[in-house]
Structure formats: structure tokens, C-alpha cells
Amino acid sequence: xxxxxxxxxxxxxxxxxxxxxxxxxxxxxxxxxxxxxxxxxxxxxxxxxxxxxxxxxxxxxxxxxxxxxxxxxxxxxxxxxxxxxxxxxxxxxxxxxxxxxxxxxxxxxxxxxxxxxxxxxxxxxxxxxxxxxxxxxxxxxxxxxxxxxxxxxxxxxxxxxxxxxxxxxxxxxxxxxxxxxxxxxxxxxxxxxxxxxxxxxxxxxxxxxxxxxxxxxxxxxxxxxxxxxxxxxxxxxxxxxxxxxxxxxxxxxxxxxxxxxxxxxxxxxxxxxxxxxxxxxxxxxxxxxxxxxx
Amino acid sequence: xxxxxxxxxxxxxxxxxxxxxxxxxxxxxxxxxxxxxxxxxxxxxxxxxxxxxxxxxxxxxxxxxxxxxxxxxxxxxxxxxxxxxxxxxxxxxxxxxxxxxxxxxxxxxxxxxxxxxxxxxxxxxxxxxxxxxxxxxxxxxxxxxxxxxxxxxxxxxxxxxxxxxxxxxxxx
Numbered sequence: 001x002x003x004x005x006x007x008x009x010x011x012x013x014x015x016x017x018x019x020x021x022x023x024x025x026x027x028x029x030x031x032x033x034x035x036x037x038x039x040x041x042x043x044x045x046x047x048x049x050x051x052x053x054x055x056x057x058x059x060x061x062x063x064x065x066x067x068x069x070x071x072x073x074x075x076x077x078x079x080x081x082x083x084x085x086x087x088x089x090x091x092x093x094x095x096x097x098x099x100x101x102x103x104x105x106x107x108x109x110x111x112x113x114x115x116x117x118x119x120x121x122x123x124x125x126x127x128x129x130x131x132x133x134x135x136x137x138x139x140x141x142x143x144x145x146x147x148x149x150x151x152x153x154x155x156x157x158x159x160x161x162x163x164x165x166x167x168x169x170x171x172x173x174x175x176x177x178x179x180x181x182x183x184x185x186x187x188x189x190x191x192x193x194x195x196x197x198x199x200x201x202x203x204x205x206x207x208x209x210x211x212x213x214x215x216x217x218x219x220x221x222x223x224x225x226x227x228x229x230x231x232x233x234x235x236x237x238x239x240x241x242x243x244x245x246x247x248x249x250x251x252x253x254x255x256x257x258x259x260x261x262x263x264x265x266x267x268x269x270x271x272x273x274x275x276x277x278x279x280x281x282x283x284x285x286x287x288x289x290x291x292x293x294x
Numbered sequence: 295x296x297x298x299x300x301x302x303x304x305x306x307x308x309x310x311x312x313x314x315x316x317x318x319x320x321x322x323x324x325x326x327x328x329x330x331x332x333x334x335x336x337x338x339x340x341x342x343x344x345x346x347x348x349x350x351x352x353x354x355x356x357x358x359x360x361x362x363x364x365x366x367x368x369x370x371x372x373x374x375x376x377x378x379x380x381x382x383x384x385x386x387x388x389x390x391x392x393x394x395x396x397x398x399x400x401x402x403x404x405x406x407x408x409x410x411x412x413x414x415x416x417x418x419x420x421x422x423x424x425x426x427x428x429x430x431x432x433x434x435x436x437x438x439x440x441x442x443x444x445x446x447x448x449x450x451x452x453x454x455x456x457x458x459x460x461x462x463x464x465x466x
Contacts, residue, residue: 034355037319102428107352
């Protein structure tokens with residue numbers, strides 16, 4: 001349970017980090033270390049070089065600008081959890097972060113690290129899917145932007161090259177009066193979700209849904225949107241069994257079997273959790289329109 | 295291929311300048327190189343919480359950090375919690391009185407976790423305490439007396455004048 005030998009690099013700028021990635025073979029980027037360090041300790045990864053991003057300047061920030069939240073890749077999960085802007089305008093992120101690991105891991109864990117590790121059960125990965133976040137990637141020829149829908153290319157594999165690194169992520173803002181809910185099932189508080197549902201809703205004062213995002217985590221090899229659910233509820237005023245019926249389609253989503261749960265159980269959870277999240281989000285939407293807290 | 299670096303780190307108020315192998319975790323550095331064996335290692339992959347320390351006043355799992363990353367930073371371990379060798383911190387005193395530990399293996403990590411928690415949340419509910427220690431595994435107590443001790447410690451700390459209040463009283 002000790003890391004294997006490696007060469008250690010601690011660049012001070014993004015340019016230096018990109019330069020190192022271009023010149024080194026078999027290098028791994030170290031962000032908050034809450035996933036890579038266990039993998040090193042257990043020797044699941046054997047890098048020849050560790051490029052530590054913790055001393056790179058200018059990668060830790062939370063900016064509430066032009067209807068979007070710009071977050072530096074090395075921003076700690078804890079700083080997002082305690083951000084007033086996040087609480088006020090991206091409240092689902094606050095709700096989700098409270099379920100990301102524990103205080104001790106959120107103090108170190110970063111948003112960029114979480115998105116690049118790309119565990120399909122990770123709360124922040126689900127949120128980025130639900131928000132259609134945009135990832136900014138720096139490489140030898142400058143920066144490029146990747147829509148989050150294009151970001152996962154395979155199980156735990158982001159669409160970034162070996163000589164690139166994620167420097168920031170942008171979460172668009174939803175209407176000031178919107179409904180939201182992040183609901184997950186895990187064995188113990190702070191564990192990765194076995195399955196999770198992240199819901200965002202916009203609507204009018206009468207309760208009619210005009211826009212919906214439903215992201216399901218922990219199901220497949222990559223996080224996904226439940227498009228059938230979204231299509232079934234937009235334009236509707238929820239009544240009767242609308243949510244229950246719409247969420248039945250989640251039972252058809254691709255799901256993995258593993259030691260925690262069989263695929264059929266995850267599909268069942270997806271249907272139940274997405275319904276619960278929709279009900280909670282819709283109640284909050286109505287509350288926001290009634291002028292209450294949201 | 296044994297790469298080393300020279301680091302300067304403050305642990306429990308004392309400054310150390312040490313040569314470290316770059317692959318050594320902060321936990322192993324604290325235990326083996328500094329000889330501060332109060333920080334315990336259970337799982338060594340970030341699950342049990344026994345190795346929790348305060349890194350620049352924030353709790354962190356020292357098995358998930360490299361010693362070289364601590365260069366220039368400030369660390370508090372369980373050895374640095376008590377105000378003096380013959381006086382326990384109110385949190386430690388409450389654990390002692392309420393039987394908040396049996397074997398004591400998890401205790402250093404739980405104490406450091408709770409130091410940060412009670413600083414941020416001086417008047418927590420029982421549920422909040424349970425969530426705060428959800429990242430620390432204890433196999434002896436069933437957590438019951440840990441929670442009781444923490445709630446009592448919170449009460450004691452609220453009653454105790456803080457250093458800033460003492461300073462203000464001395465000035466007036």
C-alpha cells in the first residue's frame with residue numbers, strides 16, 4: 001500500500017504543465033488526489049511521472065459571469081460547497097456536493113479531478129451531464145472547448161489527449177425561478193451513488209414544465225440524460241401519475257452489473273429516484289414562483 | 295530511481311526541514327520520518343479516516359497526499375491538539391469522560407475531523423455530528439459515545455471563552 005516509484009514534477013503555470021505533458025512518457029496529472037492517490041497506493045496505476053497541479057497558479061476560482069458559473073479545474077469541492085453564488089444560483093450543486101465523499105475528501109478533491117476521473121457514479125459528473133457543461137482544455141496549440149455530452153468517450157475515459165489538461169468548466173445558469181433536486185441511493189453517506197438522479201426544471205407560475213433536464217448517474221459506463229423522461233414531461237402540467245409513468249422508461253436504460261447491485265436493481269432505482277427527484281424539483285419550482293425560498 | 299526533495303513544513307507549531315523521497319505519503323512521512331506516530335494508518339486508500347490531519351486548518355486524509363506536497367504548509371496532528379502536556383483539549387476530555395473510544399485506533403482521525411467541524415459548527419445537532427464523522431470508521435464504539443462526547447465537547451467549547459474574547463477582555 002505504498003505508491004510505486006515515479007519522477008515528481010510541480011509546474012507553476014499551465015504552460016509549464018502542458019510542456020511537461022508533451023515531453024514526458026507515461027505521465028499522470030495529480031489534482032486533489034482523492035482518486036489517483038488510492039490508485040497509486042494500491043498500484044492500480046504505475047506512472048513514470050507525476051505532474052502535480054497543486055502549485056499551478058490561476059486554476060482555482062469561482063466566477064459568476066454572464067449567466068454562467070466558471071470554475072477553475074483545481075477549485076476544491078469544499079470551496080464550491082461553501083460558495084454563496086453556487087447556493088443562490090446553482091443550488092443543485094450545493095445539494096449534490098454534500099453527498100460527495102466527506103469533509104476530509106472535499107477539502108482536497110477538485111472539480112477538474114472529479115470530471116476527468118469520470119466515474120459514472122460521481123455526483124459532479126452527473127451534474128455536468130445535466131447542465132450540458134462546457135469543459136475548457138489546454139494543450140500545445142492553445143485552448144479548446146468540449147461540450148460535456150462529447151466529453152466521455154468510454155468508461156472513465158475523457159475526450160482529452162495525453163498532452164492536454166482540463167483548466168476550467170462552465171455551468172450555464174437556469175432561470176432564476178427553477179426547480180432542482182439531486183437524489184441518490186448509496187449504502188453509506190458519502191459513498192459513490194449506486195444510482196442517482198439530477199433534475200432541473202423550468203416552468204410557469206401555473207406549474208407547466210417548459211424545460212427539463214434529467215441526468216441519471218451510476219447506471220451505465222458513462223453518465224446519461226433520460227431524454228425520454230424529459231420529452232414526456234415538457235409542456236405538461238404535472239398531475240396524477242405523469243412523473244411515475246414518464247420515469248418507467250428509465251427501466252430500459254443501459255445499466256451495469258457489479259458487486260454493489262445487479263443491472264435490474266439499478267434500472268429500478270433509476271425509475272424510482274428520477275420520480276422522487278422530479279417531485280421534489282417540481283415542488284421547489286412552484287415554491288419559487290410563489291415567492292418562497294428556492 | 296529514487297528521487298528526493300528537500301521540504302520545509304510546520305507540524306504542531308514546530309518547523310522541520312527534511313529530505314523526502316517524492317513517492318512517500320504525508321502519513322508515512324509524519325509517522326516514520328518525524329516520529330509522530332499518533333497519526334494512524336488503517337486502510338491507506340482514503341476510506342477509514344484514521345490518518346486525518348489538519349492541513350492549513352482543513353481536515354485531510356494524510357494517506358492521500360504526498361509529503362512533498364506539504365512543503366511550505368502547516369499541519370496539525372493529534373499530538374498538537376492538547377494545550378499542554380498535562381491538560382487535555384475539551385474535546386479529548388469529553389472523549390475520556392464519555393468513553394468515546396475503546397481501542398483508540400480511529401481516535402486521532404476522529405479528533406482532528408471534529409476539531410475542524412466544531413470550529414465551523416459550534417452548536418451542531420446529533421445528525422450533523424453523525425454526518426461529520428461519516429468518513430471515519432470505528433469498529434469498537436458503534437459511534438454512540440463518540441456522538442455523546444462530541445455534543446458535550448461542543449457545549450464545553452461554547453462555554454469556554456475563546457482566545458479572542460480573552461484578549462478583548464484584557465484590553466478593556
